[in-house]
Amino acid sequence: MATGTSSSYPPPPPYYRLYKDYLEDPESAPEPPPPVQGTYPLFGATYTTDVVLPTLEDQGVRQLYPKGPSIGITYASSLFLVDFKRELTSLNRELQLHILELADVLVERPSQYARRVEDISLIFKNLHHLLNSLRPHQARATLIHILERQIQQRKQAIEDIKRRREEAQRLLKESLQNLDGHLA
Amino acid sequence: MDIISQLQEQVNTMALLALNTFGTLQRDAPPVRLSPNYPEPATNPSSAEETLDIVEQPKMMSTALVQAAKKFDTLVAALPLSGEEAQLKRIAELQAENEVVGLELQKQLEAAEQELKQAQELFNLAADNCLNLKKPD
Numbered sequence: 346m347a348t349g350t351s352s353s354y355p356p357p358p359p360y361y362r363l364y365k366d367y368l369e370d371p372e373s374a375p376e377p378p379p380p381v382q383g384t385y386p387l388f389g390a391t392y393t394t395d396v397v398l399p400t401l402e403d404q405g406v407r408q409l410y411p412k413g414p415s416i417g418i419t420y421a422s423s424l425f426l427v428d429f430k431r432e433l434t435s436l437n438r439e440l441q442l443h444i445l446e447l448a449d450v451l452v453e454r455p456s457q458y459a460r461r462v463e464d465i466s467l468i469f470k471n472l473h474h475l476l477n478s479l480r481p482h483q484a485r486a487t488l489i490h491i492l493e494r495q496i497q498q499r500k501q502a503i504e505d506i507k508r509r510r511e512e513a514q515r516l517l518k519e520s521l522q523n524l525d526g527h528l529a
Numbered sequence: 530m531d532i533i534s535q536l537q538e539q540v541n542t543m544a545l546l547a548l549n550t551f552g553t554l555q556r557d558a559p560p561v562r563l564s565p566n567y568p569e570p571a572t573n574p575s576s577a578e579e580t581l582d583i584v585e586q587p588k589m590m591s592t593a594l595v596q597a598a599k600k601f602d603t604l605v606a607a608l609p610l611s612g613e614e615a616q617l618k619r620i621a622e623l624q625a626e627n628e629v630v631g632l633e634l635q636k637q638l639e640a641a642e643q644e645l646k647q648a649q650e651l652f653n654l655a656a657d658n659c660l661n662l663k664k665p666d
Contacts, residue, residue: 433605441598444547451551465547472540479533485616486609492623499630506637510644517648
């Protein structure tokens, strides 16, 4: 795979020797390392294990829709005091208005397009951020759906088993009667 | 596709439409007169269909934009949103019910396996008796 000119991959770490007697004695080999917590570096970039959607302020983007009243509650719950439908429709209207404004500016003062284009891209960023913050809600809804389906499947299985048991009992009684009939 | 992805696609579509609209209009716009001192811009004898396009295209593109915006609004109206606490409560309820139903299922399963074992033993006895009735020669 690696040609002579490019650098070859580093060899695998020498820990494999510690597992030589694993088949005979599983205790002699070391345990695997615990999962990484917090932030970790990977190929020169740092990643975090805490998967949360960064707020718009974190990305340096102005937030156009109002946050919920911040009285010391966490980010996630303050977000759910945002009326998503209303904010999304009002952002849509703002977007249309800004597009019209851009068209006007291009007709009359073409050199001032930059500010308008910036505004439009800000609106788009806000729109996408709002939609992304709906994903945890969708995840919970999916979980609810899965649980409901599992409950339904279990109930179905219970009905099935009950029916088969009764069928088996009936068959046994029948066969008993048949045998008695035969012998008598 | 789920509704949030549809909404995201619709936002991207609107951006694409706006981009195409402005790009096409800027590219195809005829030169405009800047001041009365400069001579009239030379209007090349353009073909009839070009002038038709220049008149029709803005209309078509703007209707496309407005329709995309309307579709976005209908999608937003179709969002099945509910509060976070309501969802968490429902999840806790469903988990409890799942536990109960799971225990019931396990009980039924064990009883059925028990009966199956009994039936198998009885069948073995019957088969043995049947075979033993035939005197070995």
